[in-house]
Amino acid sequence: MKTFDIPINYRSELVSAINHKRKNDDKLKKDFTPTLIKIGRLEFKIARHFGFCYGVENAIEIAFKTVEANPNKRIFLLSEMIHNPQVNEDLIKNGVRFIQDTLGNPYIDWTEISEDDIVIIPAFGTTKETNELLKEKGINPIQYNTTCPFVEKVWKRGSQIGNKGYSLILHGKPQHEETRATFSQCASEAPTLIIKNLQEAKNLRKYIKQEASQQDFQKEFKDRYTTGFSIEKDLQKIGVINQTTMLAEDTQEIANYLKGIISEVHNSSDEDIKIHFADTRDTLCYATNDNQSAVKGMLQTEADLAIVIGGYNSSNTSHLVELCEEKLPTYYIKDGSEIKDEKTIHHFDFHNKKMIETTDYLAAGKQKILITAGASCPDAIVESVIKRVVEIHGEHYNLETILKQLN
Ligand code: SF4
Secondary structure (H helix, E strand, C coil), rough: CCCCCHHHHHHHHHHHHHHHHHHCCCCCCCCHHHHHHHHCCEEEEEECCCCCCCHHHHHHHHHHHHHHHHCCCEEEEEECCCCHHHHHHHHHHHCCCCCCCCCEECCCHHHCCCCCCCCECCCCCCCCHHHHHHHHCCCCCCCCCCCHHHHHHHHHHHHHHCCCCCCCEECCCCHHHHHHHHHHHHHHCEEEEEEEEEHHHHHHHHHHHHCHHHHHHHHHCCCEEECCCHHHHCCCCEEEHHHHHCCHHHHHHHHHHHHHHHHHCEEEECCCHHHECCCCCCCCCHHHHHHHHHHHHHHCCCCCCEEEEECCCCCCHHHHHHHHCCCEEEECCHHHHEEECCCEEEEEEEEEEEEEEEECCCCCCCCCEEECCCCCCCCHHHHHHHHHHHCCCCCCCCCCCHCCCCC
């Protein structure tokens, strides 16, 4: 896979050495066991896959190169570059300004943006409406576009299915930038509806079966369907696509459930079902798949707790947390500063969207700690968290000695 030129302060000698060794030992990416590192009484089990993905490194490279090459221009980002606070802060320090927040609320009025400015499209992509707005202002939306190719792949898949006459059921978080962009990009290709979870797929059943009214549908799925979406016409032939960072099992369960309902309604045989249900393999990206599989592999080993590192608005990170939480105490932190002392850790409860404090998160004696990080988390933060845990618990962090364990 292509390598990117990103600021050195995001790299980590430890993580690079681990990744290098694992890639060499497991070229086909079949081994999902974690990497073990022992430091004093602590054992760290580091996920086989975690951290910066293709799309994130691509976006960071483009953004920083754009800053470097245009010292006299005003540079704007449509919204957060990626869901990592450090990367976003670094861009702001370099003079980049955000036009809107992650929900699309404006920080800057569009009238302030002119054709002399540079506007960078983030890795999540953007809506067709925003592309049009940029063009109207004389700004080429393609010139500084960092939309991840794996997001564009979902748009293409949506378009292919739409062109065959299927409506699109988009499994995603309705407010997430990527889902808003995918919805907009797909809207002109096919009737599209966003659903959040399996429960909403189950709620859709009554509309597919025509057992509830169009008015009820419009109320229940307000602002999440394309103009003119008709339950009578547009729920007879469907396909499921998703936000690239959802939990793999969730999308699969939703697709299986909807396929079952469609099959029931049309009394379809296994062969006939294709007429009414598009055979969509889920559209998760490789990084989401790899990182989730690596967490599952890591969870099969013995451990006392898990630390998951990433921005608190990061969708893919929250799903890694969800997987770990099923098995053991899990602490979701943005960086090492959340580890306050040897007893106290501040961590994010993403279910209730609030920070919580836990004491005695690490008991005395031997401890086995699972470590993973979301696709927008710099390697350097992962290493700094390990270092913080080691030092705060009175052990000595010596990189050279640790690296020898990898040989
Ligand atoms: S998580 Fe996946 S879709 Fe998102 S930027 Fe990374 S590779 Fe692209």
